[in-house]
Amino acid sequence: MDIKQFNQLNLGEANLVLQPCVHIPSWIAKLVQQRPYAAIDELYQAANAQAQTWQWHEIAEALAQHPRIGEKKAAANLSQKEQQFSQQEQGQVEPDTVLQQALYQGNLEYEHKFGHIFLIRAAGRTGMEILAELQRRLKNTIEQEQQEVKQQLAEIALIRLKQEIQ
Structure with a gap:
């Protein structure tokens, strides 16, 4: 589009187009309200600016909708479009069983420490790069990690937005 x-x-249609990008209703509502956009870059800039206003409770709710990194299939409660995004984004995560086990164990440790799934922009990263980031981020404080999660979620939302609207 x-x-x-x-x-x-x-x-309603505009909301449906943006919904697969990120489950943050305020972000969707603001972008829809700000229409019309004179150019695509204006939409992307607005989306990025709006992402900077996200509060942790909104991010936590959005995380509940994301599949774990390394999961073979996206969560069944995601829309078809969101499942497609997830599969494309995680497409470079090699099916190596040792790597899969390391990601699984790292996810468990991460969830125990931070209380939510490990979120990373998987697009453009290999499985080993994702594992290295997971291990690095396990050393973060809760505050540091919340900032990293916010940044990663914003990157994912913008990538998806750019795939939806060009």
Whole structure:
């Protein structure tokens, strides 16, 4: 879809287009309300700016909708579009059983420490790079990790937005 088509959608349709990008209703509502956008870059800039305003409770709710990194299939409660995004984003995570086990164990340790899933922009990263990031981030404080999660979620949302609206 191009920016002109997005600008012309009714409120409900526009919400549906943005929903697979991130489960943060305030982000979706703000981007829809700010239409029309003169150019696609204006939408991307607005999306990035709005992501910087996210509060932790919104992020925590969005995390509940994300599959764990390294899971073979996206969660069944995700829309078809979200499952496709997840599969594309994690496509470079090698099916190596040792790596899968290390990611699984790291995820458990991470969830025990931070109380939520490990979230990372998987697109463009190998499984080994993701594992290295997981191990590095396990050393973070809760506050440091919340900032990293916010940044990673924003990157994922913007990648998905760029795939939806060009």
